[in-house]
Amino acid sequence: MKRGELMVPLMLATAVFASALVVIRTKHENRALVSELESLRDEHERLDMEWAQLQLEEATLAHNNRVEKIATEQLGMTEPSDYVIVSADR
Amino acid sequence: MTAVRNRSATPVGAWRSAAVLGLLALGAVVVLGRAFQLQILERDFLTGEGNKRHIRTMEIPAHRGAIVDRRGEPLALSAPVESIWVVPSALLESPAHVTALAKLLNRQPGEFSKYLTARKDRRFVYVSDPLSPAEAQRVLSLKAPGVFSEPSYARYYPAGEIAGQLVGFCGRDGNGLEGIEKAQESLLAGHAGERRVIRDRAGRVVEDSGEYREAEPGDDVALTIDLRVQYLAYRELKNAVAKNKAKGGVIVIADSSTGEILAIASQPGFNPNNPAERASKGTRNRAIVDSFEPGSTVKPLLVSQALELGAFQPGSLIDTTPGVFKVGALTVRDVHPQGVVDLTTLLSKSSNVGAAKIGMTIGAEAVWSGYQRFGFGEPVYTGFPGEATPVLRNFKEWGQIATATASYGYGFSLNALHLVRAYAALANDGLMSQLKLIRDGRTLPPQRAVSANTARAVRHMLEHVVAPTGTARRAAVAGYRVAGKTGTVRKVAETGGYAGNKHQALFVGMVPVEHPRLVGLVMIDEPSADGYYGGLVAAPVFASVMQGAARLLQIPPGDDAPTVPEPAARTVALPQVATAGRPQT
Numbered sequence: 001m002k003r004g005e006l007m008v009p010l011m012l013a014t015a016v017f018a019s020a021l022v023v024i025r026t027k028h029e030n031r032a033l034v035s036e037l038e039s040l041r042d043e044h045e046r047l048d049m050e051w052a053q054l055q056l057e058e059a060t061l062a063h064n065n066r067v068e069k070i071a072t073e074q075l076g077m078t079e080p081s082d083y084v085i086v087s088a089d090r
Numbered sequence: 091m092t093a094v095r096n097r098s099a100t101p102v103g104a105w106r107s108a109a110v111l112g113l114l115a116l117g118a119v120v121v122l123g124r125a126f127q128l129q130i131l132e133r134d135f136l137t138g139e140g141n142k143r144h145i146r147t148m149e150i151p152a153h154r155g156a157i158v159d160r161r162g163e164p165l166a167l168s169a170p171v172e173s174i175w176v177v178p179s180a181l182l183e184s185p186a187h188v189t190a191l192a193k194l195l196n197r198q199p200g201e202f203s204k205y206l207t208a209r210k211d212r213r214f215v216y217v218s219d220p221l222s223p224a225e226a227q228r229v230l231s232l233k234a235p236g237v238f239s240e241p242s243y244a245r246y247y248p249a250g251e252i253a254g255q256l257v258g259f260c261g262r263d264g265n266g267l268e269g270i271e272k273a274q275e276s277l278l279a280g281h282a283g284e285r286r287v288i289r290d291r292a293g294r295v296v297e298d299s300g301e302y303r304e305a306e307p308g309d310d311v312a313l314t315i316d317l318r319v320q321y322l323a324y325r326e327l328k329n330a331v332a333k334n335k336a337k338g339g340v341i342v343i344a345d346s347s348t349g350e351i352l353a354i355a356s357q358p359g360f361n362p363n364n365p366a367e368r369a370s371k372g373t374r375n376r377a378i379v380d381s382f383e384p385g386s387t388v389k390p391l392l393v394s395q396a397l398e399l400g401a402f403q404p405g406s407l408i409d410t411t412p413g414v415f416k417v418g419a420l421t422v423r424d425v426h427p428q429g430v431v432d433l434t435t436l437l438s439k440s441s442n443v444g445a446a447k448i449g450m451t452i453g454a455e456a457v458w459s460g461y462q463r464f465g466f467g468e469p470v471y472t473g474f475p476g477e478a479t480p481v482l483r484n485f486k487e488w489g490q491i492a493t494a495t496a497s498y499g500y501g502f503s504l505n506a507l508h509l510v511r512a513y514a515a516l517a518n519d520g521l522m523s524q525l526k527l528i529r530d531g532r533t534l535p536p537q538r539a540v541s542a543n544t545a546r547a548v549r550h551m552l553e554h555v556v557a558p559t560g561t562a563r564r565a566a567v568a569g570y571r572v573a574g575k576t577g578t579v580r581k582v583a584e585t586g587g588y589a590g591n592k593h594q595a596l597f598v599g600m601v602p603v604e605h606p607r608l609v610g611l612v613m614i615d616e617p618s619a620d621g622y623y624g625g626l627v628a629a630p631v632f633a634s635v636m637q638g639a640a641r642l643l644q645i646p647p648g649d650d651a652p653t654v655p656e657p658a659a660r661t662v663a664l665p666q667v668a669t670a671g672r673p674q675t
Binding site: 030031034035038048049052053055056059060063064065079083 | 153156163164167168169170222223246248249250252295297298317318321568638
């Protein structure tokens with residue numbers, strides 16, 4: 001058997017083997033990327049939820065009723081009318 | 091050992107190798123045959139079964155849009171929650187955990203374990219209202235057997251009862267059931283997406299199989315209301331209803347030129363965050379879904395029509411003596427007979443006899459068409475579910491009596507927004523804008539109700555209603571010129587006819603007179619404390635809300651504003667301010 005005759009199938013076999021490895025690798029990378037995408041989507045979802053929670057919290061804290069209560073009861077503030085006599089003596 | 095030594099003794103029969111070969115061949119055929127069956131014959135079935143086990147169609151939930159006010163403050167928001175569910179039989183095996191769980195869920199341990207025992211056969215029982223993620227985490231950290239949580243979304247209403255009847259609420263499955271939540275369902279809801287994925291054994295998604303449809307989240311809906319004005323209006327209305335021991339009340343504040351509603355509230359109220367209150371009477375947005383007879387508040391509209399037709403001039407005199415006017419079987423009465431009055435006095439003293447005489451002079455058709463011009467014959471088209479349609483019969487069905495009563499606002503019914511819209515037309519120099527609840531950029535062109543001259547003349551007449559001699563001096567707003575009209579409407583009794591002791595106190599007005607920006611309506615239903623007159627009960631609410639609203643919206647006071655009414659002056663002590671760190675001079 002000549003050496004050249006053996007070369008062709010051998011090279012083809014190597015190429016097939018190499019491409020099989022690349023396919024495996026690509027598939028693996030694909031799955032890794034998909035799972036990364038997945039975790040990013042989850043993160044997105046989580047941040048969305050957090051944003052909703054924070055908005056809710058802000059709205060609750062800034063509720064007019066609460067602000068008014070604190071202003072009048074804790075800080076002793078009053079709504080000024082347009083005409084107020086302020087006594088200057090202390 | 092010795093028994094093995096004799097292996098070369100007898101030659102092996104040829105049949106044995108044939109038998110071995112034959113067996114091997116048979117084995118090969120069986121294996122190949124099975125392979126053929128699996129790979130070729132049952133391939134589709136098996137692929138399908140395999141896919142069923144790891145290819146899943148997952149739903150991508152679409153978030154429901156928020157409802158915000160005109161400044162972007164949230165009125166309705168979706169936020170994540172966890173619902174706790176248990177497998178009763180598993181949980182009951184560990185009584186210590188039952189007690190601990192009951193404590194966290196604010197339930198009586200004894201009652202809770204009875205509750206579970208009664209449902210022992212079930213595999214799935216919800217044991218709490220939706221909890222916040224943090225609370226759910228605390229429950230799960232008990233590590234009680236058979237306790238799980240399920241994430242979902244719940245709708246929160248940060249403004250609570252302040253805007254409850256307007257915003258409405260959603261049901262447990264997240265569909266709008268009332269108010270704007272219902273009206274704008276298609277915009278708010280969005281569409282859930284879908285994707286086909288391959289999952290590994292642990293349930294992680296490892297591959298998208300190509301089919302992917304993005305979720306379309308619902309749109310946010312911006313309302314025209316201003317939460318600050320809404321709060322103020324609601325607070326004042328609530329106080330007034332409590333103070334007057336009234337059955338309920340309505341308040342509406344609108345921008346007179348654009349028709350945008352800045353505040354709309356009614357009493358009794360309810361808290362949309364509390365599911366138990368959702369069945370109460372408080373869920374009715376009475377400003378939109380209830381209708382009533384407008385009473386004296388229509389007199390300015392009648393006067394506008396009379397001026398518009400030229401039948402009367404601003405200086406025309408009408409003799410209302412002796413304060414009683416008989417039309418057929420009907421006797422129209424004034425509470426305080428006024429004698430000969432001009433149109434300004436007619437309005438500021440709210441003379442029924444005067445109004446009836448104007449109505450009889452211009453005739454049924456003119457009265458009717460006047461009201462039609464102010465939109466009393468058509469709905470307001472707010473898009474709010476359950477809007478009350480007006481009832482205004484055709485003038486051809488009116489007799490003498492109906493014409494007279496219609497002149498001072500009886501015999502037909504409207505919802506509060508009709509009156510607001512009509513007064514907005516007077517405020518906007520005769521151009522009547524459509525009222526809006528939603529800021530969607532769409533505006534209908536305003537309709538002309540009356541000429542600008544008529545509108546201005548009537549506004550100036552209405553200013554006298556708020557003057558110290560008028561029926562509504564309590565509607566005066568310090569620093570601004572105010573025009574408006576009171577109404578004290580007798581309610582229709584359940585037995586038919588009018589109830590002598592049941593009234594609705596009304597005030598409709600605008601601020602400031604020269605270039606009105608705001609129109610407001612206050613209605614107090616069945617006040618039963620001190621008085622029931624519109625000028626006594628409803629007008630003060632109007633004044634305090636408008637005072638605040640004008641400040642919040644930075645509406646400049648007019649230069650020619652009347653001087654401050656006396657009771658507004660107040661003495662306030664300067665607060666003690668720490669001045670530490672200041673250099674002594």
